[in-house]
Amino acid sequence: MSIExxxxxxxxxxxxxxxxxxxxxLLPGRIVLAEHVGSTAVPGLPAKPVIDMMVATADLGDVLEAEEALRAIGYRRIETGMPERLFYRRPGYHLHVVTTASWDTRNERLLRDHLLGNAADRDxxxxxxxxxxxxGDDADAYTRGKTALIQRMVDAARAAKGLPSVDVWEE
Incomplete structure (x- = not known):
């Protein structure tokens, strides 16, 4: 399958x-913060046509308890191995659920904001x-091929906020 x-x-x-x-x-009182993240959140940036959203909850267990509501509208949880995160997918959408405690340091949000403010890096x-x-059509090679550039941009975004560098691969 080719990468679009x-x-x-x-x-x-x-x-x-x-x-x-x-x-x-669907999850009243369980979602505290929510934002559009990923490439589709950056005007002018070409992207895979998949909408990434990040939401924060006080406790991931609160969302797990209500997971049936997400399944009812087509979301399926995917085990990614990423710590302190639940990941759900439905056609055309990715839903990242994180804790409010980690919200301000999430690389997806920092990268989006960096790209919004830096046209040269966006281009x-x-x-x-x-x-x-x-x-080619190797999704893993596509993702890994972006890693060095993403790492550089996330490092810059984290440094600008006084945050330490962290590996962009959450494993």
Whole structure:
């Protein structure tokens, strides 16, 4: 299966907002914070047409207890091995559930904000994504091929906030 990279679509933020509203309505009181993250959250950045959302909860167990509600609208939990995170997928959407305690230091949020404020890095990242996608259909190679650039940008974003560097691969 080939990797599809699309030009930025102005409909992506609205799709994200709708999906976030849907999830927070299903889990009243359990979701404290919610944002659109990932490449589809950055105007002008080409992306796989998958909406990534990150939501925060006081306790991951609160979301696990209500997981049936997420399943009812098509989300399936995927075991990723990422610490302190639940990951759900449905066609066209990824839902990352993290704790409020880790919200301010989440690399996905920091990278998004860095790309929003740095057009040169956004454009470099977009070019790399297109090159990697054109090189083949290996999703793992595509993801790993972006790692060095993402690490550099996340390191810069973390340093700007006085945060230590951490490996962008959460394993």
């Amino acid at each position: 990279i699309s030009d930025y679509d102005r409909a992506w933020p609205g799709r994200a907002r709708h999906a976030i509203d849907e999830v927070t309505a 470099e990242y977009g070019r790399l994504k297109r090159q990697l996608a054109a090189a």
